[in-house]
Amino acid sequence: MKKNAKTQKGKATRMRNSKRLAKIRSQIPYWVMLLIPLAFFLLVRYWPMYGLAIAFQDYKIGDPFISSESRWAGFKWFQTLFRNPNFPRLVRNTLAINILSILISFPISIAFALLLNEIRFKKLRNLTANISLLPYFISTVVIVAIIYSVFSVDDGLVNMVIQKLGGKKINFLAESKWFRPLYIGSGIWQNTGFNAVVFTAAISGIDPNLYEAAALDGSTRLKNIFHITIPCILPTIIIMLLLRIGNIMTVGYEKIILMYTPSTYEVADVLSTYAYRAGLENQKYSLSAAISLINSVVNVVLLVSANKATKKLSGSSLW
């Protein structure tokens, strides 16, 4: 009897194991596929991190990143950065540009997704979505060239209209007060369609029965948005918001470098553009590395804090 039970148990274990093995075997392609992003992150994202060591060295061109001959400098470059009279301005601009972008463009993407969802004609909805998506695929250089030609004080479209209406030409590209509106506005134009994709996908996943039930109760479309759609996509909104907060110290420097001039440094110069100028234009590679390291540390701290806060407040979080 005992032997029989043992045999039975052994059989069951063998079956379980072979099933597990078969399952693993059937999943091998997926595991291998996972290797691609894993290899990408390990080799492209993590492996070069050892180069951050130069933030603590007096690094010079031609030096290896870490060797017995490395000239270690402790926190010298961090102190140099903190003592730079422009440092408060760099931090202020970095935060201002990112926070304004989040405050303005993030709700616009959500609103756009909600409005897109309300278009009844499917073809019109698809057409609108596709048109709004197109600017995302235009390169930054071209976007900035468009900004320059549209807002040029000499022959820009906007100034031509202002002049036709009897107004005085505005030097949008040289006056510092116009930099942020142009930067953020063009960002909204370029990215709203793309950013809305995630929210559109989340909206399409909402159970239609909820809307049907609400309709039976006499709910209007506006009420549906506030009481069904938004609550249902709230976890997605929170995750997207957290991801944005996690990059709050990182501004895409390419667009700023293409757009700013010395006249607009006051509001446009950010940590990443300064790191670019310091590193590549003036060979202060250690200082550039120190700036990047600070950026990343602050980003991680902000991300962890925001994640904790949202978990406590809404129950949604990244982890």
Next chain:
Amino acid sequence: MKKLTALLLVLAMSLSLVACSAGATAPTAASEEKVVEEKKEEVKEAAPVEEAADESWKEEHPGWLCKDKTTFTVYTWEGESSSYLPPSNDLFFWKWMEDYTNVHIEWEVAPYADFDTLIAAKLASGEKLNDIVMMGKQQQTTLSAGQNGMLVDLAPHWNDWFSNVETYFNNIDVNFKGIITNSDNTIYAVPGFAAPQQNRIILLFNTLWMDKLGLKIPETVEEFEAVLRAMKEAGDLNGNGLDDEIIFTATDVEWLLPSIGTAFGVETIESADFYAAGADGVVYPEYTTENMKAMLGWLNGLYEEGLLDPEITTNTMDIVAEKVTADRVGVVSMYSSFAGSYGNLTSAGQADPGKEYYSIGKPLTSKWNSTPTMTMYNNYSRYAGIASTCENPELAARWLDTLIADPEALIIRACGEPGNTFEFDANHNPVYKPAPEGQAWSINPLGCGQIPMPHIQTDLQLNFSKSYDQAWYVDSYTANQVEYATWKMASVPKLGGYSEEETELRNLYQADLKAGWQEYRNKFITGELDTEADWDAYAKTLSALGMDELTRCYQSVYNRTH
């Protein structure tokens, strides 16, 4: 089967990704150690130029540098002339160089506008350098690379390897070698461009507009203002029915300074730093002088009156050329050599290219400086170095020496393509051939086009230009030489003379200081800031950005090198 195929595909993709990434990643610890070892090594003794027992090839080909064809790789920026038709482009010259020296060059060419950034990135990346490397416009790059063992120290072999350069440059400036020699007696790069440079940034006047209004080339700041006002009041000078005339423009504010600054006593030596040394040997920053203040205030007046291009802070060279082409510009501050091409770009110039449509102006005077003064570019530029990884640095050096100052090469660079633009007479003097009927030679006076490698201004070039359609340019230059004083300033050395610590100090402060100056300068001109009310705050900001530390640094360099 499908799964197997998918598996194989995924495996192949993974492997290729890993391979690509591994190739792109930084060097391994082992390779780093090797780099360190390599750096520790003495710069290898130059292998002698190959000398075979049979030296008949030297008699047959006096210009050959080696018996067997040798290849070097060269990293440089692209030449503007590459899009010109022969003989204005320089392709024939490089072909001639290969035949003449028996050295083949494999080029790696980068855009001129980004070159400083690209060379800095290339040096920092740890990748093997090309044999011969143009070092960009920032002299610190050269010095840093040299001090880190990436470039060959040319000093020990100077007289042997660079005999042509030594002879040629010494005729121009006896201090030449002292200026390119560093404080530790090293020389890491050889300049291809030497003083005195006859081509300078100056005011160019639209001749048609001036004639239409009966105006003469102004000589004082007040007269210049009157010319600008007359153009502004005349309205539709280009006759296109639009209010699109731009009275006075330049590529950037910085391009205004050499033509306008001298009138205000601002010494505008072309430099990464705005420092000068007075006759008493005291180095001072130009950024905060009273003269600079007066000039910026004056420019603000022009801006407010609509006489200065509203896009002066955002212009580029291409945008200015576009404005000129569209017949919209009255006065432009630009290199004098552009007078010809700018004139030919206008609609009148295209219809009749033989005439002068932009006249080279005169240096202005004012109450701040009553002596007509032209900016003198008594500096050196277009430095090229030889990588310490180059297998035959002597041959590479000799090739550079030929390129820059070999008498035969100079003739070809100055006179164009043998048999096409000129021929040698019985005494081996170049005799120019007439241009095809109805056409004019248009060799760029900056060289064979813009030779992307180091080049120099030569009298031969001027003579050639004089023989053809740019004679007016030469005449103007000659007249200027006679009539006008050049700055009697003793410049701070551009490359040589800086110790490693001083280079570090420059690297630390230079970019911030210049950015600070540019920011305030633009705001003073556009009226966002007031030169009277905000000047002290401006001076304080620049001090905080390191102006005083740099002044002390330059003073000590100056004291040591003069």
